[in-house]
Amino acid sequence: SAGSNPLGRTNFASTPKLEPVDIPGMKPYCIALDLEFNQPSQTIVQIGAVLGHLPSGVVHARFSCFINPQEPLAPHIATLCGIAPQALEIAGSLSEAFEQLKAWRQPFVPDVQRNPLTWGGSDSEALRQALSLDAENYLFGRRCNDVKTLYTAWCHAQGRASQGGLATSMKKLGLVFEGRKHDALYDAANTFRMYCALLKTFEREKSKILTPTV
Numbered sequence: 001s002a003g004s005n006p007l008g009r010t011n012f013a014s015t016p017k018l019e020p021v022d023i024p025g026m027k028p029y030c031i032a033l034d035l036e037f038n039q040p041s042q043t044i045v046q047i048g049a050v051l052g053h054l055p056s057g058v059v060h061a062r063f064s065c066f067i068n069p070q071e072p073l074a075p076h077i078a079t080l081c082g083i084a085p086q087a088l089e090i091a092g093s094l095s096e097a098f099e100q101l102k103a104w105r106q107p108f109v110p111d112v113q114r115n116p117l118t119w120g121g122s123d124s125e126a127l128r129q130a131l132s133l134d135a136e137n138y139l140f141g142r143r144c145n146d147v148k149t150l151y152t153a154w155c156h157a158q159g160r161a162s163q164g165g166l167a168t169s170m171k172k173l174g175l176v177f178e179g180r181k182h183d184a185l186y187d188a189a190n191t192f193r194m195y196c197a198l199l200k201t202f203e204r205e206k207s208k209i210l211t212p213t214v
Contacts, residue, residue, distance in 0.1 A: 028054050029108060032117040032147075032192040033124055033140070034184040036081050043069040044130055045088060046081065047097055048184025049116075050192055051108055057196040063104045064185040066091040081182045098131055102139055114141045119166050119191045121146035147195045154198055166190055173197040 029051055036046040044067055051061040066083070068091040078085055091097075105112070116124050124144040128135065135142050151169055155162035160172065166187060167177035175197055179186030 026054075027111055027113045029060070029112040030054060030117055030145070030192070030195075031105065031108075031112060031140075032188040032195070033127075033144075034119065034187040034191060035123045035126060036077075036083070036182065036184045037126075038069045038071065039074045039077055041069070041071060042126075043071060044094055044127065045069050045073065045077070045083060046184040047101055047127070048186070048188040049101065049104070050185070050189045051105075051112065052117075052192040052196070054196065054199070057193070059189055059192060061104070061108070062185060062189070063101060064183075065097040065100055067094045067097050068092060081184075082180055094130060098127070098139075105139070115143045115145055116140045117147050117191050117195050118144045119146075119187065119194070120148045145195070147191050147198070150198055151194065154201060166194065170194055170197075173201070 032050050032052060034048045035044050036048075037043060038045050046067065047063070047065050049063040050059045052059050066087050068088050073083065073085045073088055077083070118124055121144055124140045128138045128140070133139075148166075148169075152162040155172070162169075165181075167181055167190070170177055170190065170193070173194065175190075175193060177186075177190050178193070179189065181187070
């Protein structure tokens with residue numbers, strides 16, 4: 001059920017009214033998606049997502065839902081992700097969580113890009129496969145925008161090492177991870193922030209290229 005907790009400790013969804021934006025040829029909103037998994041089964045236990053406005057870098061809506069994995073939660077995953085096993089025991093199924101995610105996304109469809117942002121590139125496909133959905137009709141399509149790959153390319157262009165997780169990588173762009181690491185909602189929100197920061201670096205490089213030299 002939807003609640004009013006933006007911290008993702010219970011199921012949470014928010015649906016604001018979107019502001020009008022005119023960017024020719026581009027939908028101005030995107031969704032960043034993140035999952036948390038039980039181990040060693042790789043069963044999904046949390047879906048987190050945010051709706052971000054690319055021109056401003058502002059998160060306009062958040063979604064978080066726990067899933068009952070129908071198996072004990074590994075103790076180290078409970079500690080790492082900050083998930084109480086009792087929260088999963090009363091949670092719904094993955095199919096139910098996916099229906100909630102679709103309902104949360106639906107009001108944004110005219111203005112939001114289909115392919116989600118992810119950190120690492122596998123979460124969107126992992127969700128599709130876990131639900132045994134056809135790729136052509138899948139909510140997020142066949143592809144994702146992998147922010148980690150984009151960041152790695154930026155590091156190579158800068159002559160920097162690209163090793164490290166999301167929080168460590170953010171520091172190289174002058175960002176500080178906000179919230180709890182390994183919480184799907186916070187990971188999604190920070191993935192969006194990382195993407196916006198990378199876009200700004202590309203914009204600055206574009207300005208240098210287009211600026212005439214004297």
